[in-house]
Amino acid sequence: MSSLTKLNYKIISHLMGLLLMVNGGFMLLSSVVSWYYKDGVLAQMLMAGAVAVGVGGIVMVSTKNHRKEIQKREGYIIVAFGWIFMALIGTLPYIFTGAIPSFTNAFFETMSGYTTTGASILTDIESIPKGVLFWRSITHWIGGMGIIVLAIAILPLLGIGGMQLFAAEAPGPGGDKLHPRITDTAKRLWLIYVGYTLAETILLKIAGMSFFDAINHSLATLSTGGFSTKNASVAYWNDNPMVQYIIIVFMFLAGSNFVLSYFAFKRKFQKILHDEEFKMYSILIVGLTIVGALLIYFQADVSLSSIAHPMVWGPFESAVRHSLFQVLTIITTTGFVSADYTLWTPFLTIFFFGMMFLGGCAGSTAGGIKIMRHLIMIKNGVLEFKRTLHPHAILPVRYNQKAVPQPIVFNILGFFILYMLSFIIGTLVFSWLGLDFKTALGGAASTLGNVGPALGDLGPVDNYAYLPDAAKWWSSFLMLIGRLELFTVLILLTPFFWRNR
Template identity: 60%
Template structure:
């Protein structure tokens, strides 16, 4: 293709690989501490990844630094594939996950912060591998592409193309006029919140290893746990679950608003339309589902995974409702109770949240609340236009008019999202899943949620899927994490045309 700067793409992939290798090496001390033989496999995987990255970067280090949109899209998509392929090496080198398909699925599920797993017994896995598994969440949560732009400004390339392609949500509000400064501040907030949650979980009774893994999984809205029962393992410790609820809520909030909150500008937070819908929506749904659980729950159905409590206990009902609503809406995917065992109306409400998503500019996946707000407002706008065809009635969001091109982009995204969901559900039935499991796996993978309904419910996993189904769900996780267009645009002929 004319003018495509191949060398800068390969150079950037090399830098991404080197950073990924350094993160792998961070898992080695955990293996050493727990006296695991897998330390050598993790060390070898990290060094191999660093060497591969160094070679890619070294032979392309003199590439011209100009970066256009096409290169930006290719770097982000290929960068995520590079992360995934190299990220499988700790699993492969230690033989922790013998099947490469399973290793790829688990790795991409980590980086995309989906949290779907093929592991049948998490608790027998080596600690070093479990840390690496959680680290893939943490890296993918904010995006290693943003990290690279933040700490390597010496590249001298245009970071905004990468930031816009990588940052979650329909917009990437900046906290600072320089993109590198924005990325640095985002990562600083991300790190500080992760450390704070780790400290609080440790104080609440988790051991240090579980605390650091769950802190990384929470702030990335990923959902990988170190326990087979997920957070339901701590159903006897309400404080632990309330801490995780609070940090899931923060992680699903636009990080720019979190930045303002940390600076004491709380007024700016509650002026955000999206935050108000997000925050009060969680409260409203929690109260509604709590009411359904207390008053309409079938007493013959188990309410929790490993530590049932009577649903007559209002606190228990409120906590599990709050936990699961926040977990699904923020696309974290932690589990404190099996919501598919609640009454049908409550279960259907939970499934509907698969199509909402968290806030734009957060680590959440899904469609994002701001898109729903704009689409609903635009629909009312169309009703008004039917009555007053000559009137100029702008769609307003946060007090400002929304440009038509943004509205068209949001409508196109939503149509594409729902079309992919429908087609994916059909394809997954072809791969052997029943109807309920197919729509659950499709919605969960595309929305980066994790547990779903059917045979992939909160008490099940994805191990039983066929090999083609696992690769297809991996593809859905990737396009969902990168907001559809970033990947799908590469499949269009006009992207590759020479003009």
């Protein structure tokens, strides 16, 4: 009988301390923003950063004599609890500054940031101190590529291998590697991530945004998080189409596999053109945008949106732009708002709601089910017809001209069933907590898919502030399991995971 070794709690605690110190470092960076803009909360931001660094440092020092080995079980625990502890300590800037005095609200906002959901309880974003707003944006920038991937790049300094962490955290079912060593893979991904963020910041500044707005929206775009510095979100710049087009380009990049970006920089364009997921991702965006634009142009009036500015480049351009923006912001689960699509036609409302179940590409910062999983499920479904006619034939599912191992197909089918079951249970719990059907349905789809805007009372121009506290905690749980792709968190709820035998 196979045996499970005892959990290495010291290495788990040691890495928790490391993550808290990283968190504290970004809080201190946010305090620099407070100092520069003289927003009146410098002392509180410094205190929050000092507490995070101090607690993390104490934990690291007290567990420095640990066995430097991470098994798969430790990897799952470090990822899941790492996110939870980071969210808990991440509430300090909100609470210390009084920007969000309620712990429940502060935890919701922080978890929404780290999971790149972008759902918010803030009703007047523009009144929040700039240092706190920058911290808010930083939370989903960290969460975008994964706190744990960041830690992998640091782990060699501790003499620890990070493969188990990468397997638990890396978004999507794909396993493309840029380099044989996992630490080098993490570093290359982060280099691309940082480079895109800087490039978008510069372009948005040139297009007319202030530097503060530009950096915050770049952090939000590349992480597919969607936190904005304006109450109206990106609709604030509806009279400046160039701002929206720049964000559209970087949402597209953020929703695609970052490995393909690496290939592009290496001029390996054939690998991009032959990637089935990227082709489907591009075709879906173009097709859905055309359908949406025609419906908006002939059946809806974008200017009637409660947050839209007058159209400036003509009605057809505006219809195309709003359609493309909404398609991308939902498929990539970014959650920016350029208009209230629930004010258009009922069909368009359902049209955009359905996109919440698509997700971006594997290996991107997007949430959701992912295009790759949909592709493999469709291919397997078609093959089932052939297997019915030819029961003795060996017909493997092929992806990028390679046979997909059957365990991966089973894993994807299992994931989809578990995802839809989580959506149904999520909707039922929201209904039980007092939300109406439309709001419960949208809230479950949006939080589980890390989208942000939903339907009903949680629509694009509304927020999550009115939810009862229990619903906010339930939303936080759905955001967490959605961001970590279900298995990483839900496996911790099984009794056999914790048995040592």
